[in-house]
Amino acid sequence: MKIVSAQELKEIAVKILTTIGVPEGDVTLIADHLVEANLRGRDSHGVFRLPAIVKGIKKKAISTRAAVELIQETAAMALLDANQGIGQIVSMKAMLLAMKKARHSGIGIVSVRGASHIGFLGYYTEYAAKQGMIGIAFTNTEPAVAPTGGAEPIHGTNPISIALPTREEPIVVDMAVSVVARGKIMESLQKGHKIPKGWAVDSEGRETEEPAAALAGSLLPIGGPKGYCLAFAFDALTGALAGASVGLDVKGTVHTEEVCTKGDLFIAIEPQMFCGLESFLEGVERLKEQIKRCKRAPGVAQIYLPGQPEKTTRLKRSQEGIPVDERLWKELKELAQF
Numbered sequence: 001m002k003i004v005s006a007q008e009l010k011e012i013a014v015k016i017l018t019t020i021g022v023p024e025g026d027v028t029l030i031a032d033h034l035v036e037a038n039l040r041g042r043d044s045h046g047v048f049r050l051p052a053i054v055k056g057i058k059k060k061a062i063s064t065r066a067a068v069e070l071i072q073e074t075a076a077m078a079l080l081d082a083n084q085g086i087g088q089i090v091s092m093k094a095m096l097l098a099m100k101k102a103r104h105s106g107i108g109i110v111s112v113r114g115a116s117h118i119g120f121l122g123y124y125t126e127y128a129a130k131q132g133m134i135g136i137a138f139t140n141t142e143p144a145v146a147p148t149g150g151a152e153p154i155h156g157t158n159p160i161s162i163a164l165p166t167r168e169e170p171i172v173v174d175m176a177v178s179v180v181a182r183g184k185i186m187e188s189l190q191k192g193h194k195i196p197k198g199w200a201v202d203s204e205g206r207e208t209e210e211p212a213a214a215l216a217g218s219l220l221p222i223g224g225p226k227g228y229c230l231a232f233a234f235d236a237l238t239g240a241l242a243g244a245s246v247g248l249d250v251k252g253t254v255h256t257e258e259v260c261t262k263g264d265l266f267i268a269i270e271p272q273m274f275c276g277l278e279s280f281l282e283g284v285e286r287l288k289e290q291i292k293r294c295k296r297a298p299g300v301a302q303i304y305l306p307g308q309p310e311k312t313t314r315l316k317r318s319q320e321g322i323p324v325d326e327r328l329w330k331e332l333k334e335l336a337q338f
């Protein structure tokens with residue numbers, strides 16, 4: 001592992017994105033998003049994704065200059081067609097639009113089709129929460145998760161993020177409906193590591209510790225059938241609602257050489273127009289307090305709030321640097337000189 005500062009990592013990301021033709025104004029946001037993922041320990045959604053983004057752009061499956069089209073709009077909702085635009089850029093636009101609508105309507109819901117992979121969802125929801133709103137985001141992905149009882153993947157890892165404003169920093173819940181995100185298995189494959197039991201099954205439905213076999217097989221959903229039910233519902237809320245693809249028809253999130261056919265959903269809620277912001281914050285603070293005082297199981301030193309592990313990693317990596325796999329670092333250096 002090479003230890004790289006966030007600044008150095010951002011600079012190389014900016015160089016790669018600029019070289020491949022991403023407009024100056026967009027480069028900063030994408031680089032910030034990717035490095036933010038690395039800072040939080042979300043390495044599978046950090047600069048690890050840059051080679052795939054470059055590949056998608058070279059194959060013309062991802063467009064650096066796409067115009068986001070407004071297909072449908074009311075006071076509280078909108079449907080956007082991103083026309084193969086870059087996921088991070090389109091998602092930020094969609095969340096900003098949802099927030100604008102929430103300011104007037106109490107809630108804003110923006111459905112998106114035609115954007116490339118959108119990275120880690122907490123980036124967009126936390127943005128809303130920092131402005132005093134509840135931010136929610138969903139996306140669907142290429143098939144990776146088998147339904148309960150199935151021996152082949154139908155659903156994606158279909159993550160959800162919910163960020164809550166608090167009197168201090170937002171609380172960011174950000175999770176895939178698979179036991180782990182597919183990217184973590186891709187990362188293990190790249191690093192030559194085995195994966196823990198319980199993450200995935202092979203193509204015959206047998207538990208496996210081999211990342212390649214897991215990627216050829218299926219990930220396991222969180223909480224058994226409950227996770228499968230969420231994966232089903234999130235496929236519908238993202239792909240079906242946007243008029244995009246669901247389940248087996250989703251393409252282009254991992255195999256970026258193909259045009260991405262998934263959907264995304266962004267929701268902003270203005271607590272001020274429900275119980276009032278102060279009352280909402282009071283409720284969240286009460287919850288935080290109850291968790292802080294919760295009786296701990298034997299040997300447990302601390303109970304974390306949702307998102308707290310990422311905050312701890314962020315602090316450490318901001319000070320000590322970000323570990324980057326040597327092979328990935330070499331690849332990034334080569335891409336930057338292309």
Ligand SMILES: NC(=O)c1ccc[n+]([C@@H]2O[C@H](COP(=O)([O-])OP(=O)(O)OC[C@H]3O[C@@H](n4cnc5c(N)ncnc54)[C@H](O)[C@@H]3O)[C@@H](O)[C@H]2O)c1
Nearest residue numbers: 118119120121141157159173174175176181304305306307
């Ligand atoms: N764009 C895409 O297509 C896509 C697909 C899948 C996942 N993702 C992203 O991948 C990332 C990883 O997802 P994941 O499911 O592997 O996340 P994870 O399992 O690391 O964490 C899930 C959630 O649990 C919380 N958590 C973990 N341990 C905790 C503890 N001990 N106490 C309290 N809270 C704890 C985390 O803060 C987080 O909110 C997410 O950021 C997600 O948005 C993106």
